[in-house]
Amino acid sequence: xxxxxxxxxxxxxxxxxxxxxxxxxxxxxxxxxxxxxxxxxxxxxxxxxxxxxxxxxxxxxxxxxxxxxxxxxxxxxxxxxxxxxxxxxxxxxxxxxxxxxxxxxxxxxxxxxxxxxxxxxxxxxxxxxxxxxxxxxxxxxxxxxxxxxxxxxxxxxxxxxxxxxxxxxxxxxxxxxxxxxxxxxxxxxxxxxxxxxxxxxxxxxxxxxxxxxxxxxxxxxxxxxxx
Numbered sequence: 554x555x556x557x558x559x560x561x562x563x564x565x566x567x568x569x570x571x572x573x574x575x576x577x578x579x580x581x582x583x584x585x586x587x588x589x590x591x592x593x594x595x596x597x598x599x600x601x602x603x604x605x606x607x608x609x610x611x612x613x614x615x616x617x618x619x620x621x622x623x624x625x626x627x628x629x630x631x632x633x634x635x636x637x638x639x640x641x642x643x644x645x646x647x648x649x650x651x652x653x654x655x656x657x658x659x660x661x662x663x664x665x666x667x668x669x670x671x672x673x674x675x676x677x678x679x680x681x682x683x684x685x686x687x688x689x690x691x692x693x694x695x696x697x698x699x700x701x702x703x704x705x706x707x708x709x710x711x712x713x714x715x716x717x718x719x720x721x722x723x724x725x726x727x728x729x730x731x732x733x734x735x736x737x738x739x740x741x742x743x744x745x746x747x748x749x750x751x752x753x754x755x756x757x758x759x760x761x762x763x764x765x766x767x768x769x770x771x772x773x774x775x776x777x778x779x780x
Contacts, residue, residue: 646689711752716770725763
């Protein structure tokens with residue numbers, strides 16, 4: 554899953570040109586938000602705050618120094634899998650890469666994502682809308698994903714992650730591929746809960762893209778090791 558912000562920005566601009574004045578204004582505001590998602594700069598800031606050199610971070614994440622340097626300088630895309638690893642090692646919630654003003658979970662707190670709100674990111678696997686990114690250290694991470702890849706190969710193959718996952722099909726037809734089961738066809742209204750460590754992938758099973766609500770759980774980083 555690779556976050557391609559240039560494609561995302563281009564899509565916002567194309568849509569805004571054909572929208573009503575109100576919709577265009579809303580999308581322009583969303584575009585401004587996307588353009589400020591400087592993940593590389595935030596990674597560098599978080600790394601330095603922990604007094605890690607590139608070599609230190611490379612050793613903790615099994616990523617090369619060259620790759621980390623290119624990510625920090627905006628010269629290469631970063632996968633969602635690597636963002637998860639980086640957040641664990643740096644001892645931060647993954648929302649730290651998307652939202653600078655995130656507040657921690659506490660008693661009585663809430664976060665509202667209105668329709669169309671949320672950071673939009675285009676990935677090699679699907680298009681994702683990150684919901685409630687203003688809350689950090691959540692036990693659950695909600696997204697709305699748009700699935701277009703018509704085959705497992707085009708979806709990038711199977712990928713696993715820590716935690717558990719719930720998905721609910723909002724529109725279209727989704728085919729879930731996983732390492733222990735035959736491909737599962739799900740239609741609007743269907744839902745599934747499964748172990749995220751079981752490698753899996755989303756594939757579009759219809760003519761139009763499928764839209765799904767996805768909620769993943771995440772273990773809190775160990776305060777001593779960040780893992």
